[in-house]
Amino acid sequence: MTELESAKEKRFPVTFKRVALAIALSPRAEALLFEAVRIAKMFEAQLTLIHVGELSDAQRVEFDELITRAGGQELAPEIVAKSGKPVDVILNVCKEKNTDLLIAGALQKENLVRYFRGSIARKLSREANCSILLITNPKKESEICSRILVNGLSHPKTPDTVKTAVYVAGKFNANELMIADEVPTKAIRVRVNDDKGLINAERKRRVLARAEHRRLNKAIREVDVPNNTELTKHVLYGRPGYSIGHFAADKGVDLLVMNSPDTRLGLFDRLFTHDIEYVLSDLPCDLLIVHTTRETAKKALS
Numbered sequence: 001m002t003e004l005e006s007a008k009e010k011r012f013p014v015t016f017k018r019v020a021l022a023i024a025l026s027p028r029a030e031a032l033l034f035e036a037v038r039i040a041k042m043f044e045a046q047l048t049l050i051h052v053g054e055l056s057d058a059q060r061v062e063f064d065e066l067i068t069r070a071g072g073q074e075l076a077p078e079i080v081a082k083s084g085k086p087v088d089v090i091l092n093v094c095k096e097k098n099t100d101l102l103i104a105g106a107l108q109k110e111n112l113v114r115y116f117r118g119s120i121a122r123k124l125s126r127e128a129n130c131s132i133l134l135i136t137n138p139k140k141e142s143e144i145c146s147r148i149l150v151n152g153l154s155h156p157k158t159p160d161t162v163k164t165a166v167y168v169a170g171k172f173n174a175n176e177l178m179i180a181d182e183v184p185t186k187a188i189r190v191r192v193n194d195d196k197g198l199i200n201a202e203r204k205r206r207v208l209a210r211a212e213h214r215r216l217n218k219a220i221r222e223v224d225v226p227n228n229t230e231l232t233k234h235v236l237y238g239r240p241g242y243s244i245g246h247f248a249a250d251k252g253v254d255l256l257v258m259n260s261p262d263t264r265l266g267l268f269d270r271l272f273t274h275d276i277e278y279v280l281s282d283l284p285c286d287l288l289i290v291h292t293t294r295e296t297a298k299k300a301l302s
Contacts, residue, residue, distance in 0.1 A: 014131055014164045014290050016101040020048040022090050022124070025059060028105055030066055031138035036103050037072040038142060039133070042171045047077040048097050052089045055081040070140075087123045099130045106134035106283060122280050125289055126261055131164075134287045145172040149248050150257040152179040152233070153240065157259040160292040165257040168288065170226040177225065178251070180234040182243050241278035249284035256284065260291040 021036040023029055033049075040047040049063065063079055080097075082089045094102055106121040121134055150165035152158060162179060169177045225231045236243040248256045261276055279287060 014100070014160060014292060015167065016043045016131070017045050018048070018097060018099050019043065019045040019101045019103065020050055020090075020094055020097060020099045022050050022052075022086075022102065022104040022120075024051060024053075025062060028138055030069065031140050032103070032105050032135065033066050033070045033072065034140040035135055035138045037067075037070045037075065039101075039103065040072075040075055040077075043101075045100070047072065047075045048093070048099065049077050049079045050090050050093045051079065051081040052086045053081065053083055055079070086120050087127065090120075090124060091127060091129070094128065094130055102128055102130055102132045104132065104134055105138060106136055106287070125276070125280060128260075128289075128291060131260070131291045132289045134283065134289075136283050136286055143254075144175075145254045146175045147178065147251065147253045148172070148174045148176070148255045148257060149178045149180060149244070149251065149253040151244060151259060152181040153259075154181070155259055157290070157292045161257060161259050161290040164290045165288075166225055166229075168255070168257065169229050172255070173226075174229050174254075176230045176232065178232050178234060178253070180236050180244055180247060182236045182238065182240040184238075184240060239278070241276055245279045245282065245284050253285050255286045255288060257288045257290060260289050 016039075019036065019040045021032060023032055023036075036047060036049075039045075051063075055063070060079065067073060067077060078097075080093050082093065084092075090102070090104075093099075102124065104121050104124055106119075125132055125134070148165060148169050150162055152162065165177060165179075168174075234247070236247055238246075244256070244258075247253075256279065258276055258279065276289070
């Protein structure tokens, strides 16, 4: 077994040593910068600020003042300002800086026109070659990230995503880490015409639930959960993406952690929605999309 194969087998978390913030001089800029500075310090990471468009000398002074107010002087963040299409500029800078985590602001609810046109945050989520954290309601004051929910669906990326969620929970001192799998309702669909049908439906649900719990146990078997973090497992029934989003809202989750999309999503995908599209169209909380590639294992070894 090669060193890389061994690293992949060990399922290292996706660590964040180089953090970037997509920022503009807007009303939310200061709160977003406060959030980014706190996160960069938690992960002991370098911080880069990405601004789309040229900056005047006065604007650079304004950025320096914002950095000082956010307590980011010790991080000495680099400010990169380039003109071009927002998504192209942000993604190119992330690639140049070998970014591990991109932070961006996101609207909690998108209207129909914006949904089909696609906001910058949605495009970044589909096309970024690094993990991305969408912050729905940035605050200057620090708040505890108490409850974290991570997807536990059956997918090759899930073990890395779960490990990353545990890594983040430790950094954020989260009280509870929930791992939830989503079982499509069609998987338990049976004819229910009488009592026997009800019994069969319930039996099938129990069998599926036991199988999913066994799989979730296997996914977290090698995970070292922080002592102060409670780990709970849940099996949800419904449309993937839709059910986990509602579960996050019902449980008052602070951070939802999901796998990155397998492919870039186009108009067809928006008409026939993928799991992450449901979450992006109505964010229940902050969203961390973990980007897992072969480079994940390589970085873990460096």
